[in-house]
Amino acid sequence: MTEKRLKRQVQNISYLQNSYKLFLNGVNFSPICWVGNNGIISDCVFRNNKAFVGGSITWIGNDGLVNNTKFINSSATRVGGAIYATAKLTVTNSTFKDNTVSDAGGAICINDAVSAN
Numbered sequence: 001m002t003e004k005r006l007k008r009q010v011q012n013i014s015y016l017q018n019s020y021k022l023f024l025n026g027v028n029f030s031p032i033c034w035v036g037n038n039g040i041i042s043d044c045v046f047r048n049n050k051a052f053v054g055g056s057i058t059w060i061g062n063d064g065l066v067n068n069t070k071f072i073n074s075s076a077t078r079v080g081g082a083i084y085a086t087a088k089l090t091v092t093n094s095t096f097k098d099n100t101v102s103d104a105g106g107a108i109c110i111n112d113a114v115s116a117n
Contacts, residue, residue: 030051066090072095085108
């Protein structure tokens with residue numbers, strides 16, 4: 001019997017000027033806080049978003065893909081101006097412009113095996 005992996009996808013969405021108050025263990029997370037494996041975020045625009053970690057995306061899971069997505073002027077108080085990832089995430093054909101952070105990772109802050117092309 002073979003295991004079938006389901007891919008979940010967020011596509012063609014714009015997240016503009018959001019300041020998120022989703023709290024988990026006292027930390028406020030990004031517009032997208034992905035918890036789980038086998039996900040895809042593609043053809044999206046993140047502009048002027050703010051969070052404590054991961055100004056636009058916080059990724060907690062394996063085998064993720066961010067493709068053809070724009071991150072513009074997002075910020076995080078702590079880490080990952082645009083993306084904060086704790087596990088395997090691949091970023092391809094994406095644009096990062098004017099993202100900021102106070103601590104580490106102006107565009108992407110990684111905490112494990114993450115690749116960018």
